[in-house]
Amino acid sequence: MGQSGAQGTTCPICGERTFISPNWKKMYIHTPSGQTENCWASGLTASGILRTREAKQVKLARELSGSLTPMAMPVWFPRWDGETYPTIALFARRRMAYWLPETNKVLHEEKIQDLLGKQVRPRWESEHACWTMADVHFIDLADELLRRYPNLSIGREYNENEKCYWQCQRAQGWRCTCSCQARNHAGGSWMDPWNVLSEDNSIIDQVTWTWMAVELKTPEAH
Numbered sequence: 612m613g614q615s616g617a618q619g620t621t622c623p624i625c626g627e628r629t630f631i632s633p634n635w636k637k638m639y640i641h642t643p644s645g646q647t648e649n650c651w652a653s654g655l656t657a658s659g660i661l662r663t664r665e666a667k668q669v670k671l672a673r674e675l676s677g678s679l680t681p682m683a684m685p686v687w688f689p690r691w692d693g694e695t696y697p698t699i700a701l702f703a704r705r706r707m708a709y710w711l712p713e714t715n716k717v718l719h720e721e722k723i724q725d726l727l728g729k730q731v732r733p734r735w736e737s738e739h740a741c742w743t744m745a746d747v748h749f750i751d752l753a754d755e756l757l758r759r760y761p762n763l764s765i766g767r768e769y770n771e772n773e774k775c776y777w778q779c780q781r782a783q784g785w786r787c788t789c790s791c792q793a794r795n796h797a798g799g800s801w802m803d804p805w806n807v808l809s810e811d812n813s814i815i816d817q818v819t820w821t822w823m824a825v826e827l828k829t830p831e832a833h
Contacts, residue, residue: 681713685741687815689764689822691808696824697756699749701767703788706734706743709752712760726755749785750801757827762808766822767792792821804828 684690688698688710700708714722719742723731727748736743744752756763768788775791785801787793793801805825813820 679715679717681715682710682719684710684712685739687739687813688741689766689811689813691762691764691824694762696762696764697760698764698766699753699756700741700820701746701749701765701785703768706736707746707749707752708736708739708741708743710741711756726759727751746786754804757805757825762824762826764822764824766813766820768818768820771819 684695684698685708688695688700695712697712698710702708711719711722720733723733723744731744731748733742733744735741753763753765769790769792770788771790773789775789775795779787779789779791780795782793782796783801784796785793787796793799802825804827806828808824808826810824811822813822
């Protein structure tokens with residue numbers, strides 16, 4: 612029997628192009644001529660190819676459905692009186708973690724680009740179940756989130772037993788792992804635009820974290 616009227620398909624196992632006869636009962640082997648009941652590479656019959664295709668389509672639909680669901684806040688991020696806020700977490704020696712409310716996997720990168728207006732490379736970190744980016748974007752991300760949300764949760768990893776020395780007190784920016792939590796850096800001027808609403812501490816994987824919920828100061832308060 613020739614290949615006249617046969618339908619072109621791709622073997623879902625070996626990836627080779629082949630043909631299936633019009634009655635969907637025989638599958639051509641992956642060569643220009645001849646036919647057999649089974650694909651020589653995968654061992655599938657034509658009906659097996661059809662079932663495999665359908666299973667892949669169902670799996671893809673489920674994955675897409677999951678990608679459209681807003682991502683839950685990581686369990687190690689704090690809640691404030693039961694409320695969830697967009698959150699930024701500053702690790703001591705790794706990329707900055709964050710969570711955006713009502714954001715799914717499909718629209719996540721688009722939303723980050725809209726917030727920061729620059730080339731940012733978000734990365735999913737499965738160990739902590741959160742998105743991460745370079746911490747150089749910390750202040751920009753915090754400012755943009757506070758323009759869109761009334762409150763923001765900010766956390767940092769720190770060592771409560773590390774004393775704050777003069778080198779730390781002369782520092783200007785927000786990076787710090789000592790007990791002052793960067794509040795002695797230039798008198799804490801990097802926090803000037805914010806009101807601190809609440810504070811808390813937590814232990815995560817034997818590491819101490821400090822958290823604060825903040826809001827933007829009103830213009831007259833600056």
